[in-house]
Amino acid sequence: MILRTENIVKQYANHLALDNVSIEVPQASIYGLLGPNGAGKTTLIRIINQITAPDSGKVYFDGHKLQETDVYSIGYLPEERGLYKKMKVGEQAMYFARLKGLTKHDAEKSLRKWFEKFEIQAWWNKKVEELSKGMAQKVQFIVTILHNPKLLIFDEPFSGFDPINVNLLKTEILNLKKQGSTIIFSTHNMASVEEICDYITLINKSKNVLSGQIDEIRHNYGDNVFEIDYRGETDKLMENIGNNYQVLDSGEQKFFRKIKVKAITKETGNALISRIIKDAEIINFNEIIPSMNDIFIKIVEDDK
C-alpha cells in the first residue's frame, strides 16, 4: 500500500465534508476516485496533499505517517489549475519544479527532456498568455510529473484536451504506472475509468460507499443477464432453460436467433451453457456486465 487513509473526518462550518473515509491505494496501480460533485473528493485529495488537515483520522504514505517532506514524493494536478499569465513557460516550469525540491540543473534537464517528448520546445520562451488552454494543460501535466513522484494525483486531467492529446496523456499515465508510480485519478468520465483504472472508490455524500477492484465490482453488480446467439429450436431451448430464467428479449436474425435472459436465482454462466448446449449450437454467449456509469448512477440514485 502506497497510501492508506483511516477514518478521515473533516467538518466545515456547516457541513460534514468527509465522514469516516478509509481508502487503500495499492502500489503501482491506477486508482479511480469517483463521486458526484460536492461529495468530498477534492477535500480528500487536499488532505492527501496536506493542503488541509483532517479533523480526525490518519493518513499513511509509503509505510509511514504522512509528513511534510512527502510533498516531494507527490505530484498533484488540481481540477482548478492555472499558470502565471505573464511569466515565460520555461521559467515558470522551472519555478514549480524547484518548489518540488529539484535542483536547478536537474529541473532544467528533465524539463528539456519532457518538452522534447511533447514536442513543445518552441514554447520555452513564450509567455503563458500566448498559449491556448490545451497547450497550458500540457505544461501543467509536465510540471506535475517532473519530479518523478511516487504518487500522482490527477483531478479531471482530461478536461480541456482534444482527443489526440487525451490519448497522449493516457499513454503517459499508463507509462508512469509501468514505471512504478501510483496514480489517483479523479474524474466524472466513466468510460476512461473503465479503460485505465484498476481500483476505484466511490464517494457519495461524504462517505466511502464502494471500494474495490474494478472488475470485481462490475461483476458483483451484474444482474445475471445473459445474451445468447444460437442456432436451433426456440421452444426446445426454452424448455431446457426451465423456470429459473426470465426472458427479456428475443429475436430472429438471418442465420441465427438471439435471446436475452435474466436468472431469477443466481446461477453461473457455465450452468446456463450446460442447460442449452444439448439442443442448440451456441454462436455467442455473453454475460452482460453493467458499466461503471450504470453502477455510479444506480448507487447515487439509490442513496437519495
Next chain:
Amino acid sequence: MKKILLVVKREFITRVKKKSFIIMTVLTPILFACLAIVPTLIAQIKSDKEKVIAVLDDSGLVAGELKNAGTIKFVNEIKPIDSLKNSLLKDDNYAVLHIEKSEENEIGNITLYSEQAVGVDVLSMITAQIKILAAQIKLKEYDISVEQIAQVLNPNLNIKTIRLDEQGNEKASDTRALMGLAMICGILIFFIVLMFGIQIMRGVIEEKSSRIVEIIISSIKPMYLMLGKIIGVALVVLTQIFIWIILFGIIIFVAQSQFSDIVSQLQSYVGAVSFTKMLVCFIIYLTLGYLLYASLFAIVGSAVDNESDTQQLQTITGVPLMIGYCMMIIVSTQPDNPLAFWGSMIPFTSPMVMLARIPFGVSWFEIIISMTVLLATFVLFTWIAARIYRVGILMYGKKASLKELIKWLKYKK
C-alpha cells in the same frame, strides 16, 4: 526556508522585469529633475529680441524714471497718442504706454496699448515700477527718504530657535527645515505602503483567480507563500528607493548649479543628530509599516475573487492609513496636541505620525516603545493574515464578508 527564497526570487524578478517598474524607477527622478530645471531653462531660452515700449507721459513724472528690464526697453515719445497708436500697428514697437495727466504731482490714468496681448510678467514689471515711483513722489511730499521707510517696514530681526536638552545644554535647531524633511518622509511612507500594499493584494488575486494557488500550495505552505510574496515586494520597494537615491545623487551632481540651495541644505543636515535619527526612524518605520499593511492587503486579496470586489475591504484597510496621513499633517503644526502622542503609539498610524513629531524632539524611549508596539502588531497581524489567507485562497465563487473572515480565522487548518 529554501522555498521561501524561491518565492521571494520569483516575486522580485517578475516585478523588477516589468516595464512599468523600469519606467517608474527611471522616470520619477527625471521628472522631478525636469520640474526643477525646466523653468530656469525656459527662462534662459527666452527670445533676446528687444521689445520697445513707447512711453507718452503727460504727467511728466514717470518718463525717464522707468528702467529697462531684460528685453524690455522704454523709449520716451512726445508725438500725440493717436499717431503713436497708428504707428504701433505699423512699426515694430511692442506696446504704447500712455500716462495721463492728473493733478499736480499725481499720476493719472495709465493705459497700455498693444497689438498682441501683453505678458503678465511685463505688466507686473511696469506696475511695480510705477507703484514705487508713485510712492517716492508721495514720500518726497512728506519729506521722508525711501531708506527710512524701508527700516520701518523691515526691521532687522532674527529669531534664533535654541532647544535645551536634559543637561541644560543649548542646541541651535532649524526646525523648519527638519519639519519639511519629516513631512516628505511621512508622505513617502504613505504612498509606498499604499502602492506596494495594493501590489501585494493584486498578486494574491492573480494567483487566486488564475487558479495557480492550489498547484503552489501542494508544494509550499500558504504561510510561506504569503511571507515570500511580502518579502519579495519589500525588496522591490527597497531596490526602487535605492535606485532613486542614486539617480537623484547623479542628477544633483550633474546639475549642481541648479540645486546649489538643496545641496548646501543637505550638507548642513548630514551629520546633525536629528538628521540621523530621522533617517533611521524613516527606514525602520517604513519597513514595519509596510509589513503591517502588506499582511492586511494580503487578507483582502485572499478574500475576493477579482479586483472589482475589493472595494469594501480595501476601504477598511485604507482608512487607518488615511487617518495616519491626516494626523501627520495636524501634528506637524501642533506637536503638543494629545493626538500626536497617541497617533505615534497606535501602530496603524505611528509610522507617519512619529516621523512628523521627530523634528520637535521625541525621546528614544518613546520611539522604541512605539516601534515595539508596531513590531508586535505586525507579528500578530501576519499570524492572523496567514490563517485567513490559507482558507481564503481556496474559496472560489463568493466574496467574503468581514464576518466570514473572522470565521476563517477560527478554522483549525
